[in-house]
Structures are given as C-alpha cells and as structure tokens.
Amino acid sequence: MLSSANRNMLWASIFVDELARAGLRAAVIAPGSRSTPLAFAFAANRQITVHSLLDERSAAFFALGIGLHSGRAAALLCTSGTAAANFLPAIMESNHARVPMLVLTADRPPEARASGANQTVDQVKLYGDQVRWFQEVALPEANPSDLMLRYLRSMADRAVALAMGTPAGAVHLNFPFRKPLEPTVVDGDVPNDPAGSGVQSAHEPQLRISSGAHSPRVEQVRAVAEALHSAQRPVIVCGPRCGGAGFADAVQRLAVQLRVPLLADALSGVRFAHRPAGAAEVVFGLYENYAGSAVLPQPDLVLRFGAPPISAALERLLDGSSALQLLVSESGTYEDPVHRLGALYQCDAAELCALVSAELVSRSMRVATGWTAQWAECEARAATVIAAEFASDAVEGSVVATVGAAQPEGVPLFIASSLPVRHLDQFAAPRATLMPVYCNRGASGIDGTISSALGVAASSGQRITLVLGDLAFYHDLNALLALRRCGLQAIIVVLNNNGGGIFRRLPVAKFEPTFTDLFVTPHGLEFSGAAALFGLHYQLVVEIREFKAAFHAALAGYENQLIEVQTDSAAHEVARQRIIAALRPAG
Template identity: 50%
Template sequence: MTTAVNPNALWAGIVVEQLARCGLEAACIAPGSRSTPLTLAFDRHPAIQVYLHLDERSAAFFALGLAQATGRPVALVCTSGTAAAEFHPAVVEAYQAQIPLLVLTADRPHELRESGANQTIDQVKMYGDHVLWAMDVALPEAAPPAVALRNLRTLAARAYACAAGLRSGPVHLNFPFRKPLEPASPAAFQAVEEQVAALFAQPPGDLTVAHGEIQPTPTQVQRLAEAITGAERGLIVCGPRRAAAAGPDFADAVTALARASGYPILADPASGLRFGPHVADAPLVGAYDALLAAGDVPWPPPQLVLRLGAVPTSAALNAYLERVAAPTVHIRSSGVWADDSHLVHSFLQADPTLTCRRLAAELSPRGLGGWAQGWLAGSRAAGQVLAEAVEQGDFEGAAVAAAIDGLPAGANLFVGNSLPIRHVDRYGLPRLKPLQVFVNRGASGIDGITSTALGVAAAAPDRPTLLITGDISFYHDMNGLLALGQFGLGRFGVVLLNNRGGGIFRRLPVARFEPSFTHLFLTPHDLRFELVAQLYGLAYQQVAPGPAVGTQVSACLAEARPTLIEVPCDSAQDLAMGQAILQRVARVALQVDERQN
C-alpha cells in the first residue's frame, strides 16, 4: 500500500505519465482551480507540450485541429462546471469526424454533488453518446491499495487506445478532486514525482494497448474483383477522410485501382485525392460537382459504385447517386456507417489502402472505356468553363480558386463550412501541387472553425496554413485568434469571404419570403473586420475577388506574418453568376456527348 504525499497529485501524475508512455505529446489546457492537479502534472512532464487557452471552446477546437493534423490523440483539460460544457461542440465534431481526443474534466468530490455547491454540475457522462467511452474516475485516496494505482494506469492506457482505435474519437475521463488540490510545497511535489517513478518501475512495467490493420480476406477481394469485372461502367467515389489518414499511399492505391478497373474517380476536396503528383495519371473527374449540378449527365448510369470515406460534400453528386441507385460497395476501416441515402448493398470493414492495392493486383487491367472517357471529357469541358469564369473574377468562387493557386506546395488548406467548402468543391479543380486539406465535416458546424485551423497550424508551425472561411463563421470564433501570438503561428493566413451575412440561405426556398428572409436568415451586418485584425495583431488587406487574392496569399505566407485577407462579396450576385456558369456547363456537356456518339 502506498501513502500519498498528495493524493490528487499522485492520481494526476500516474495518469499523465501513462498517457505519455502511450504516445501523448500535446495537451490543451483551459485555466481553472479544480483542474490544478492535472494542469501541473501536464506542465511538469517533459514529453508533453502544453497549449494554454483562455477560452474553453477555442481550446477544444484547437485540440481538434492538432489531432486532425497529427492523427494522434490530444488531451483537453478544464475545471469543473460550465467550463466542461464549453467543450461539447468540439466533442460532437470529434465524435462525428472520428478525431481522437482525450477529454479530461476536473470535478467536485462526490459529497459536493447535488448539494448546491458552487460551480458544481452533473458531469458524469455529460457528453452522452458523443464519446466512445466515459468514466468517472475514482476519488484519490491517501493510502490507496496497489490495485487502485494499477487501475489508474490501465484506465489511462485504455482511454488512449480507445481514442486512437480503428474507430477513433473522443474519450471522457471525469476526475473528482478534494482540496488541497496541490502539494504543500515544491519539495512535496518532488516527493510525489518520485512516488510516480517508483510505481512505474514495478510490475507490470510498460503497459501498452494497440490495434492492427483490418485486411480484406482473399475471398472478399476475389468477390469484389468479380463484381468489378462484371460491371464495365463504374465509379470510385471518395468522400472526406481525415487528412492524417489520406496520405500519398492512399492516393496511389486508389489511382492504381482506377486504372485497373477502368473506373473514373470523383474525389471530394477533403478526400486526399484532389491535389498531388498522382493527379498526373489519375482518371479524376475534377468538375463533377458542376457537371451534375448543371443537370442530368447525358450518358448511361453506372453499374457499380465503389465508395471510400464519408458522405461526399457535393449535394449534386449525392442527388445523382440517389437517382441512379447503382449497386454500391462501401469500404471503410472504422466500420462506421455513412450512407444517408441507404444505397449501400455491401459494406466491407477493411483498410481502404490495402483493399485498393489488392483489388488492383487481382484485376486484369482493362483501361478506360468509352463511358469513362465520356466522364473525363465532360469534366475537361466543364473545367474549362469554370476556369474561364474564374479568370474574369469578381465572385466568391474566383476568390477561392485564386487562394488555392497562391498556396505553396505542401501547404495546409483548412476550409470552413457553409459556402467555402462548396466553392472549393466546385472551383478547386485538381492540381499537381500537393496540399493537405482539412475540414470540420463531422457535424458541419460553423463554430470553432478558426481555432481548429490554428490547431492544424500548430502541429507543424513551419508549414504554411491557409484558412478560407465565411464572415459568420469568423465572427463565431474570433476568440481563437489569440493563439496566433501565444504559439508563434506566423505562417498563417485567413481568406475571409465577407458577404455580410448568411449568403448560403439564398440557395434555399425560404429566400422567397421577404422581409422575414433578410431579417431572420440572411442577417446582414456591418462588422469591421480590420478592427479584429488590429486587436489580435494580424496584418490586414481588403482585396476584390479574383487573382489578387492569390497574390496576397502567396505574399503573407512567404513573409510569415499572420494576415487577414478580407474579400467583400455580394451573395445575390454570386448566386446569379453561379447559375449562369452552370448553364454554360450544361451546354458543353451536351456537346461532349454529341462528339462521343
């Protein structure tokens, strides 16, 4: 039996040490009193970098971005009460997008719960079904038995492994602490650390919990290869994937399968397939969103659809897949269902990269037939229409395309929800330039976008990061900009598409109902974002939509000075421009079909 110098410090020290041994490298901490044991334990650990945030919501989304970029769990620490509730939006996004987070909330001891004690709420399993696992940790003891201390180590190792599992996501550990929260003196703290070191020197020694890869069986590969061989017309549809998981191996494997099967690829901006060297020989239908939004494509439907990743962003693509209702195979290692149209007839839980490689090796290559060539020709023609429109500038899509052009190879691109991701989907055509694209498409909210992008930037501060966001999203998370100066994130830029309100709502039927629409949905504002830049120490530029946006992006990222590039837009004009572009796309698609036939 161990006699604790300070039970809280011993409990926190054991948990933090075990997490570090499992591979934890970063912790985002919001200041507070009740979380003192965890805060000090993380701060004193040499292997863990601490990111301090004054705002809990910003801290949570920053941790989400760090975890997205690294693919490893990040710890998130706060005090008791509503501080823990501020984490909830990011926890929801982490759960939906399968981002590994370790949410460590401090709590009052059991005798203060349901007692009217200040800053005390019910935190036990407070995130409900939005975490993979939740535990109310045992109250620290002055003389704990050895099994209680081994339990702490096991709990920490299991939490890390669960967060980083095949289905990754957030895990919640709730820590009740009695006062005194910290050791009586620095010497006492040293004694606690010696106790922790002595415990880890005892059996069971290093404790690890790990998982392997799920490989498809030879029979599964053979059956899928037979289905592909029997369906000449097929599509490979790649939805959003975590950027850390969608690396060059994945892109090369999907490209090899496309070549062997003769199936063209429709790749979401966040799929990991839009940008990179593989584009040179991948049969990518880059302009699928415009082609499908312009009307029914004038060629027969697919006989088979292979899906990878989450549900695609493009509403036009999803509507097309629902219309044709082709037999669909979904390959996903997490086993999480992602088929809101209920078209999947075969779901294979296996590693997509391994599966694509083995399928490509199993198939007898047949090349791209006339049907696939029609898709590619239609995409080239539509892409030309989009490129010509972008060259003329003066609308949001042109600003987005120019911003992507201004990025250096290897940069991070974080795309906000609402209109920005849809503009990237339509106007961000495939490029040979490698870019890592990040999104919050789990719950697709507009909260925490800036903080998540800053977390992505912090994972590799020397790599340039650009955020493309809308004005309402930017307003929601201005607090997050404090991290720029705190963590020295110089190579960071923001392209702010300011259409003075909720421009995306113009695309909904409710836009016909004035004056309610403008007041309740469009919500126009006169916010002066140059003052926000001044407050948080960003350089500021206001640039009209068009090539000048790309020039400013290149300059700010090269100079390593955080810059806010505001692009004033007119959402009504942008909607009209987009509709005119689609009319031209529809005409060229018909011309391509006539030439093909």
Template identity: 35%
Template sequence: MSATGSLDLVKAAPAAATSAPPTDNRPAEKDNTTFRGIVQGDAELNFEWAAFLIDSLVAAGVTHAVMCPGAQMAPLALACRANPKLQISVVIDERSAAFFALGLSRVSRRPTILICTSGSAVGEFFPAVMEASTGLIPLILLTADRAPENQDRCSAQAIDQIRAYGEHVRSSHSLPLPDASIGTLSALASRIYEQSLWPMPGPVHVNQPFRDPLVPKTRNKRAVPQPPTITEPVIQLRAEDVERMADTLSGRRGVIVCGATENVEEPGFADAVYELARQLAAPIIADPFSNLRFGAPADAGVIARADAFLRANRFTETHQPEWILNFGGPAMSKPVLSYMQESSASDYIVVDPTTRWSDPLLRATHLVRSSPETLCRALTGSGRLKPAPDVWRQSFMACDAFIDTLSRSAFDTTLWEAPIVRRLIKAAPDGAVVFSGNSMSVRDFDSFSGSTDTRLRLLANRGTNGIDGSIGTLTGIAAAQRHTKTVCMIGDMAFSHDVGSLQLAGDLDIVVVVLNNGGGGIFEYLPTANVPEYQDFLSPPTLSIGTAAKACGWQHWEIADLDGFNRALEAAMAAKGPCLIEAVIDRKESVRQHKLFWSAVNGINATIRLRGPEGMIATFGQTQPTSQPASQDATDDSLDFDRD
C-alpha cells in the same frame, strides 16, 4: 467557466522547478483530516495521482495537452507542467480550446489531452466533442470535478459531470478520488489512448474528482511502467470474397466515389485506389476532402469537378453506372449524391473499416468491413480485373477538363469565390494544409479547387457541418504544422461566430481569407430567400472584421476587386505571422456568377445531344456563358445546405 488565464501556444513545457525525484516508496494515501466537519484531502496525493495519469498517457503516445485554467484542475495542470515531453497550450476559453485541440489532433493523428475545471466549463467542450465524434478525430477529455460530498448540495461549480457527453464519446471513465489504487492508472491510460483511436477514432471522456486542498507543497512523482504494446489489426477480406467482388466489378461500367473522410491512417491508400481505377478503367469521383485531387497522377482518372457537370441532366441520363464503389463515406456534393441515389447501379458497395453504418442514401447492397488500402491491393492483385470500355472513363475526364477550362477563362475576371479558391490553392506550398469553413465555402472548394500537381491536404469540420469553431480549429492545425504556412477561407458569419479564437494565433504563419458578403450568402440559394423574414436568416455580422483582427495581432488587408486580392495574397504569403484578407464581395453579383456558371455547364447537354443517344464523348468545344438567367435544371440543385 475559467476566470483567468494566459496563452502559451505549443511550447515544450519544462519540468516544474519544485519536482522531486520519482519515488515508489511513499504511502499511496495519507489520512484525511477534518476542519469544522469538512473533509480535507491530501494535496500531495492529488498531484502524485494526476502526474501518474498524465505521465502514463504520455508514455502511451500523447504529445500535446491543451489546458483551460481554473482552480479545480490545478493538480492536472501542475502534472502537465511536470512532464518535459508534453507540449502545452493554455487557452482561456474552453470552447476555443476544444476546437484548437481538435485541430492539433487532425494534423498529428494522435489524441490531444484537453483539460478543464469543473462546472459549466465542461459544457463548453460539447460542440468540439460532437465534431470529433462524427469526424473521427481522437481527443482525451480530462474534466476536473468536485469531491462527492460537494455534489447535489448547492456547492459552487459542482454539476453532474459523469457521462456529460453521452453517446458522443467512445468511452466514459469516472475515476475515484485519489487513493491507494494509483497503480492501476497506467493500464487504464493505455486503454484510454487506444479507445480514442480504435476501432473508431473519437473522443474519450475521463472525469476526475479532487478533494481540497489542490496545490501541493511538494511534488513527488512515481515512475510510470512501460505501457503495453498494442497492435491494431488490418481488416481484410477472405480470398473468396475478393474474387467475388473482382468479378462483380470486372469489365463493367462503374464509378469509384471517395467521400469526405480521409483515409489518413493509410498513407498508401491513394496509390492503391489510383491503380484500382486504372485496372477497371473507372473514374474516381473525388470529394475535395478525400484529398485525392492534389498530387494525383494524370492517368489516375481523378474527377475533381463532378459537382459541376453532374448538374447536366443529359450527362447523368446517358452515363449510368452498373456499380458504385464508395470509400470514405458519402460525398459532400448534392449533385454527386443525387447521381448515386438515382443511378440504376445494381451493385452499391460501401467500404468502411470502422463500426459506422455509412449508408445515408439507403442504397448499399454490400457493406465491406475492410481496410480500404488492403482491399484495393487485394483486388488489383487478384488477376481477375478487366477494364470497362475506354470511352466510359474518357467521357468523365473530358467533362472534367471542360469545366476546368470554363472556370479558368470566362469566370476569372471579377472578384467572387471561384477565382479566390483557385488562387488560394495555387498559392499553398507543397505539403500544406488548406482549411475551409463550412456552408458555401466548402461547396466552392468542391466546385472550383480543381486538381493540382501540388500535394495538399484540404480539411474542414465536416463531421457535424457546423460553422462554429472554424478559427479555433484553424489555429490548432497551424500550431501542429509550424513548418509550413496554413491557408484558409471562411465566411463572415463563421468569422463572427468564432472571433474570440483570433487571439490563439500568436506568431503562427496563417493566411485567412474572410468572404465579407454581408451575412449568410448561402440563404440566397434556399427557399428562405423568398420569405418576408429573409433578413433573419441573412443576419449580417455587425463587428468590424479588420478591427477585430488587428486587436488580436493579425495583419489585415481589405480588398474589393480581383487585382487587389492578387496583391494582398502575394503580400500575405510573403509575410510572417497571422494575416487576414477581407474580401468584400457583392453578394448579388456572386449569386449571379454562380448561376451563370451552372448555366454554362449545360453546354455539356448540347454536346451530348449532338453526339447521339449514347452520350459517349471524348472532347468538348469551349462553351461561353450567356447573360440569360440559368435554367431551373442548372440552379435548383436541392443543395443540402447548413448554416453559413
């Protein structure tokens, strides 16, 4: 771990004052000397090598670097400061820094350079590396290392760092000590940059040893050649494959499921899939993190509340699809996954342009390696599509509207997660990022965020579904989109888990709602709620949320009712800098509200029964919740919960 450091959030770094003009004439390597038998390196060559590597990565397209201070990484740190095009953040804690870099990359859609010193610091990156790998987020990890002669002889801060991240990185490069091969770094940097983005975005590891001394007296740089132009392919199907798929979908009842992985590299995907749904008269069951719910046209058939109404067994029994078309990986919602798993669909088509095998349900009949946008446009342009019966999609849309009315009326009078989510979504400005913690927070966003005319981008660390790194990721996201306010909702355990990252906020415009419900509220819905050791799972955090926030320069409001939340949110949205609203929620009351809501959803079952066995419905009357306990069908969701 690094010992000391300072915070310098995302400010363009000026070139080092001692930098000399670039030159290609100096020798690539000086002779090493020895002092009492210890091999001495060349500090000037260390810097020149590091600068050539950093400058080559910047030439390839990198714009941000996050550095964790330590002695061994000095050449890389000085090299970053010597490049005026690089925006630099210095973060003391490597674990926070890694999630901060992950947040930057999520928004910028480019790899962020992440630098640390040798030893245990390398391991501190690991949680974010796993998230970046499974979440398809590009990162370039530069880990400084001790010289080979320091390895395996009890030297300080010397561990085996080569391939430290195993299969969690797209590629791993073990570089030599700086030597005469410096000219090869330019091509390698371009390769590293591409590996982080294609064919499947993710982290790339570069381990760079240096031999002492590490701080040069002069800082000469070499000019970096123009990197090669890399053209990424657009994967598309043959014409006969498109025709075959169009015939499979045409005129049949089906659902388009868009999962939690954004098609962010394809800005035209949303419009393309909306048009495909129109031509097929198919509903789009949109995971909240597909980001198809926000700003969608009214006639696109986007379903934002399937997590609620697919709990109604009568609806699922009478609305069996003949085909399922899945973009963006599996949905987060367990009711949606169960609907897909148990459906009688004869054709289950998974579209994924990467090398992932995206079939957790073991249902795929077709795995299509194609650009999602390109495939949608090919199908809609084929002239072969025919719509399903109109009532098929209308039924889904009617259920969606029914749940929306239900959550806006009967369940909007007390302080619990549903009204908090709705107000956060409404308060977020057009084009903003809304970040969610994992566990119950993401599920409440799924159930209650609904759909809006406002264009929003909802993000969460859904790669590994962990609660760690929430605040670090949030601050990285906010730093990458300084032009607008970033809003967030996380649980108190997620807050406690990453409280050290509060100091990264600086002057960033952030509004965070922390749900203070006394620990892991999610375990109220699991079998753990009935075991004598329940408190071990609940684990209420012992820190003062407000004290921690204020110590790191955040404005803080503590509220315990809906009126207080409304006032605090209005004040926080109008304020500058980081703001934290601590919503003190009665956990038992929250559980009761959730179960009442799920029970009220069963009103769909009664309506379908009245309409007949076909279950084709277009309108609903309002169903009020009852005070009776929810039925087993309504409450036993078999939710695939992770930690709170």
C-alpha cells in the same frame, strides 16, 4: 519527475506520466482552479507540449485540430462547472468525424454534489453517447496502494487507446479532487518513496494496447473485383475522410489500371495529391458542375470510399441511379444518406485497392468504349467555363479556386464548413501536388473554425492557410489570441458576404423580408479592428486581381495575415447558376 507534495499532485503526476508513456504528446488547457493538480502535472512533463487557451470552447476545437492533423489524441483539460459544457460542440464534431481526443474534466468530490455547493454540476456522462468511453476516476487517497496506482496507469493507457481506436473519437475521464489543489506539502499523504509509483518499466506504458488494420478477406476482394470486371460504366467515388497512408496512391493506380473515372472529393486526400503515371487522365474534381448532365450516361457500378461526398449533384446522381453501390469503410460505419448501398465492406481501403488490382491484372475489362473519355471531356469543359466566368470578378468561388491552385505544396489548408468547403469542392480543380485539406465536416458546424485551424498549425509546425466566411470568423474571433500565445502563423482569408450566403441556395430565399432578416442576417461588419486587436496584418480586397496579389504576397511574407474579401453572395449565386446552366444542358 513525479510531484509528491500531496495525494492530489501525486495522483495527477502518475496519470500524466502514463499518458506520456502511452504516446500522448499534446495537452490543451483552459485555466481553472479545480483542475490545478492536472495542470501542474502537464506543465512538469517534458514529453508533452502544453497549449494554454483562455476559452473552453476554443480550447476544445484547438485540441480537435491537433487530432485532425496528427491522428493522435490531445488531452483537453478544464475545471468543473459550465466550463466542461463548452467542450460539447467539439466533442460532437470529434464523434462524427472520428477524430481522437482525450477529455479531462476536474470535478468536486462526491460530498459536494447535489448539495448546492458552488460551481458544481452533474458531470457524470456529461457528453452522453458522443464519447467512445466515460469513466469517473477514483478520488486520490493517502498513501495509495500499488493496486490503485496500477489502476490509475491502466486507466490512462486504456483512455488513449480507445480515443485512437476504430472508430476514433473522444474519451471522457472525470477527475474529482478535494483540497488542497495546489502543490502544498501534506505530511503523510504520499508513500515514502513515490519515485517509482506503479511503474513496471523505465519508459514503457504499463499496459500496451494495439489494434491492427482490418485486412481484406478473400471474399471481399473477389466480390469487388467481380463487380468491377462485370461493369460497363463503373465509377470510383472518394468522399471525405478516405483511407490513411498509401490510399491516394493505391486507389489512383486501380483507376488507371481499369481506365475508370475516379471522382475525388475536395476532402478525400486524393484530389490534391501526387499522381502516379496516367492518373491525371482519370481523376476528376469539377463534377459538381456537370454530374447529372444528359450527355453523361448513368453509371452501372459505384465503388465508394470514405464519407458521403460534399457534392449535391453527385449525391443526386447516386440517389437516382439503379447502379450497384459498394462502400469500403475502415471503421465499418454505415454512411449512406440516400440508402442505396448494396454492400458495405469493413477493411483496409488501400490494401483492398492493391489486392483488387492484382486480382484483375490479367483479366480484360468490359468498360464501355469512351466511358472515361466522356467524363474527361466534361471536366475539361467545366474548367474552361469556370475560368471564363471567374476571369474578372472576386466572387467567392474564384477566391477559393485561387487558393486551391496557389497554395504551396505540402502546406495545410483549413477550409470552413458551410459555403467555403462547397466552393472548394465545386471550383478547385485537381492538382498533382500535395495539398493537405482539413475541415470540420463531421457535424459540419461553423463554430470553432479558427480554433481548429490553429490546432492543425500547432500540430504540423507549419503556417496554415484558413479560408472561412464572415459568420464563422465572427463566431470564433477570440481564438485569434492563440496566434500570439502559442507562437503560431496563419494566413486567414475571410469571405465577407455580409451574412449567411449559403441560404441563397435554398427555396426559402424567395420569401422576403423574412429571408433577409432571419436567414441572411446582415451584420454590416468589417474586420480591420479585429486584425488590429490581435496583431494581424490586414488587407481589404474587392477584385480578384487584388486578391491574387494579396494572397501571393502573404505566401511570400512571414507576418500573420488577415485578407478580407468583400463579396456579394447574390452575385456569386447568379454566376454559379450560369456555370451550371452551361454545363448541364437539358436532355
């Protein structure tokens, strides 16, 4: 029902009503005064689920998590001033990861700006080119004309469509309001009959905006098919953020038909997915440990999907190869940090795989005898070496590999940036059951990790497993309050290596004591107090057998869980280097 107490309430109610008509189903609201009209409008709309978070930075990453899981924009609302600035890190991630988000900032009216008025900053284009679209929404006016109401509704429809367009991202609308901000009745402020204000249909949006997928052109299909047909040592590389529905099945079927190696990134949606017949023999995931080995010849064709892979070894292989490299991107975004691409094809990736498969079904391939078998041998040896190395110690890689193998089918896993996602990519073997994996891998910051994971949990309605490091946990501790406030469930695994363990992989690690003081930054914290503060069941483990028991017990239970694993990042790096030395013999 539209609120008609005053012009602000009517304006906000009409806008939120149109958001719901356009398909928006979630709003994340940080408390504040200037945003009161919009907060009341969201609270009154029965089609939109409202999540209340106390901290703006956390709220923004929570909204990001909703978009990550659902592929639909959540509204994100705050008051004026520095509150809006706290949204920026999540908006940057949204931009780089192409996650939809609708950012709504309340503002002072024009006469308060540049005047020294309290809590007033310049919010016009506050986020620069990190957003897909910015608009300053008109001030609410008394008895708005039908033109203004149509303008407001079309603004809502356009904002939702642009946030979820190609490429998806954040849209920012800035809403100035004069007082009164609360639903105080103001005589003469609204039309006599506001019930149908600006409505052209009982349920449909005023403006329907639709965009279809880019179907592959004939010449794109033929070019990819011919490249594959001519190659003797082709590989298919599926990086993070690969194609949507149907892609994992389509690309695996193509690899099976052609009998070529498919290298599946941990964030591709392909490594942990259902396998069509024969796919287990061509899908590989442990290549970070052996890519570039002298026992593997260089590929002569690389067909890429998605973003650049996490694996540093694979990136070096791509950089050092003279092979023709092709990238299929649904957004058409250039993503090639080594600048080796020979062609970029913007089209629907799943459809391209199916059409290329049909194009090649009756043609004999020229793939070198034993090419895929060589990759399979390296993959099997990697699994054996990793299992032996991780048999007893609770080094970080063994913990993450355990989670990757034990996580129940269909239950989401959120993995933090920095080391945890690298551990998952290096040590978690492919599995033939679905494990949805989420990560803030666009701008790859560690801030907002807990908030993003809980946003995924809120959107999915499932208990989520979150694996993160001690610094990422420390960064976002206040997000744990959302477990209780939003009725969410989580198993949280903290790899506590007492600081920034990832820096041990860099040359700067040789330069003590500055390395320890300013890069590792040991903190000496353990997190039982945080678990007690936010009501999580807590367990501290040191050995891998302890972790396996704790994790399986957590999966079987119902409480929110915090499992802290005390690890030694230096010892883990030594173990990792032993694995690599065993699997990448010098030529």
